[in-house]
Amino acid sequence: MMLMKLLLPLMSIVLIRGVHGQMVQMDSSKSGFVGSQVELRCQFVNSNPPVKISQVTWQKLVNGTKQNVAIANPALGVSVLSPFRERVRFKNPAIRQRTPSLEDTTIVFNKLKLSDESTYICEYTTFPAGNRESMVNLTVYARPMIQMSLSTPSIVAGTKDLKMTVATCVSANGKPPSVITWETDLDGESNTQEIRNPDGTITVRSDYLVVPSREIHQQLLTCVSTYKDEQYTDSVTLNIQYEPEVIIEGFDGNWYLNRENVQLTCLADANPAISLFQWRYLNGTMPSTVELRDDVMIFKGPVTYDIAGTYVCDASNSIGTGSASVEVIVTEFPSNPHGVSQEPQQAFAIIGGAVVCGTVLLAAITLLVVFLYRRRCMFKGDYSTKKQILGNGYSKAGSVPSHPSLPHSLPFSEDSDEEKKLELYRGCSILGRSVGELHDCSDSRMKAYHMGLIEDHEKCGHSEQTYIYDYGSEVEVSVDMIPQMDGSVISKEEWYV
Template sequence: MIVLEWIPLSVNLKIASIVLSFLKTMMFLKLVFYIITIILALITGAHGQVVQMDSNKSGFVGSQVELRCQFVNSNPPVKISQVTWQKLVNGTKQNVAIANPALGVSVLNTFRDRVRFKNPAVRQRTPSLEDTTIIFNKLKLSDESTYICEYTTFPAGNRENMVNLTVNARPLIQMSLSTPSIVAGSKDLKMTVATCISANGKPASVITWETDLDGEYSTQDIPNPDGTITVRSDYLVVPSREIHQQLLTCVSTYNEEQYTDSVTLNIQYEPEVIIDGFDGNWYLNRENVQLTCLADANPPISLFQWRCLNGTLPLSAELRDDVLIFKGPVTYDIAGTYICDATNSIGSASASVEVVVTEFPSFPHGVTQEQQQAGVVIGGAVVCGTVLLAAITLLVVFLYRRRSMFKGDYSTKKQILGNGYSKAGSVPAHPSLPHSLTFSDDSDEEKKLELSRGSSVLGGSVPEFHTCQMKAYHTGLFEDHESCRFNDHIYEFGSEVEVSVDMVPQMDGSVISKEECVF
């Protein structure tokens, strides 16, 4: 520092202090400028440089999958120095493939045959590294991992992103019978008749069954060392002859896809035997009769044997495996109880029939007993229907004739004594004699008969009773309710004496039956 001799020492010190403060201020401003520049560069780089990738990708074993990696540069752009693909294994990064503008493309030996860059520009002498998508071929279960795509840039530094790769395995569906032959048991014990396996799947399959059988199934998941899962399902049912040849279908659902496989049950069981041929109408001299042994068995019958409970078979009987033929006309000698024994590898069973020989046919030859019974039932139904129809017809005719023969009102009851009019009516100024009589339905038939013959149930003849009635009418006694007496029978004038409606009174005082009236 130069100090003027003529300037006082205090002034020199003051000037030196000012200069030093200025220098410190300039250094501070320069530092602040550099800091601001770095912050702006970092902010600009963070918003302008992006590595774009899918978050998750998946594929099946043996298939191909693309892992996308694209670099979005800033403006002005930064320089891409290198792109590195890495696999994350137990927290450690393992290189897969590298693209360098100066050194070219490099793929590690482990992935060399299965990994390549999709964009051809990456492999050129002057490469373009904005799109470094890679393609995985022949995927393995061991390829499942997290993959990192890292961009090295200048001056912004490193930029990276990652993708999770999932490798799935389609299962192998296999269905089989538990054993080639399943034997029906005598006890109601369920056993495994079929097994369905979904092997080496990832993720695990879901197995269900489609069948009409009344059974149940049990399912077990078995993990494999390579990460796949084998699912086993057993179908259990009681084996019997009824489920023989029944269809059993296994349905395996994997990733919303369904796979089916079916088997047909083969149940072995002992014979079930019946004898056919005897229709209950074997009569003397009938021709061409035979007995047939019908057996249901699995496996088929290996041996049929015929025998007679009464002793030996008749001489006219001829054995032809499951058929017993009787040659010639029917005689009493073939009557008896016949037994058929049927045998297969599972067991034996028998059936019997009693043959009865009659002198004459029970029903026409060629018509079975069942057909005869059916004819009887049909004939009986026809007869019943005819009788019922006839009864209905007669009832309708009777009601029609009764209605057409009677001209009055059945519901109105009229007096046979008094002025000839009903109680409900008024007496006219010049009343006339009654022109008709009505009788109640409950009148006695014998009284009707007597009345029709001229003898009165009132104790005298009808004319005499009519004379009494007329006398009471003309003398006005009907107002005093005088009585007419006949043979100690007193009938008050004006009372409601009813006679059966089956009798018709006449003008002369007599009555006749409706059945004898002609209208």
């Protein structure tokens, strides 16, 4: 009795471990697209020692009830029930053998349908452990069909600023729904709506609205449909119909008497193309020299006063009619007699201005160079009114001031004649002579000295020259200075006081 009490807990532990060691392994969720293939995994993890598998049943959960899909029985074989018989099979070939292996009962769905979306249960019947099961959620996606189209083959431009639908983009039968956007340079807006279909798919429709006008004709409009992580694009080119916009070319404002080969051309921008051109003359009957060729009016012969007046061109298409006018004025003489266009004249003016500016600049530079060169050859020092050469001109009469003798060597540049001129003055000593003799000597020597200055002036090519003596201060002699009786010189341009 005591032994039985000890064995019962041990047997319970073994049975509990065996029961908890069995399990069914499945994926929590699977997905696939309509028309594709998907596998639903189901594997049985047996205990040790293993339990006996009596049957495996796949079921679909529909509105809370279980619907059998496929059954695998070791004694009865494999059975797939309708409506899955043509599209469902067991993946493991060992299930169909005489002694089947039922540990792996994965099934394969082919040609998925939207109706296949549901929760599926894989149930194992075992002995003596009982039933073990698990489940998987199958989601079925549907790729949408993208279509873009113009609202109508031809859109007519209106006279009012009213927006209208010019293009439509549709993402049909998608699951989940697409997101539609527009890529364009147009200043418009979009209107998007979703429509749920009975099979669970969603159709997205987006209309693009803009004011139709000639300016948006031939503009590109692109629809971008984003489905999950995929993008689809489609584009259209707008076809806007509008009435003609007309201008007249040919009259340049210079139609003068006897001018040849003049004509007027009617240019029209229209969609559809112009079907009819008509010309009118508002000043009476059309001149006899006019020849009409659709959009061109040719004036035969030389220009006369008879062709002056206002001309109108009417251009028509299926949308409407546009008009333009031009007033032709005939002058006696051409406004540009030489026949040179304004652009070449402007070019010549610019070139001429550049040449004049260059000439003036070159002349200024030349004058500056000449001025600097002349200044370099001019005398240096202060240009005082009166300078003493042979003595102190301010001495009182009858007295001879004492002066230091002139130096025997003075600093002159090479090839200078100043030293020779200075020798003339050394020949007249201011000591031991009377004032009269001094004046006589001074006059003769000053004449010789002055003659030497004239010669130097001719060599230099300028009007003035400076000579520097080391006689206490600078001694300046110029052709503009006049020698005095007291041995000094005075400038012609200064006042002597």
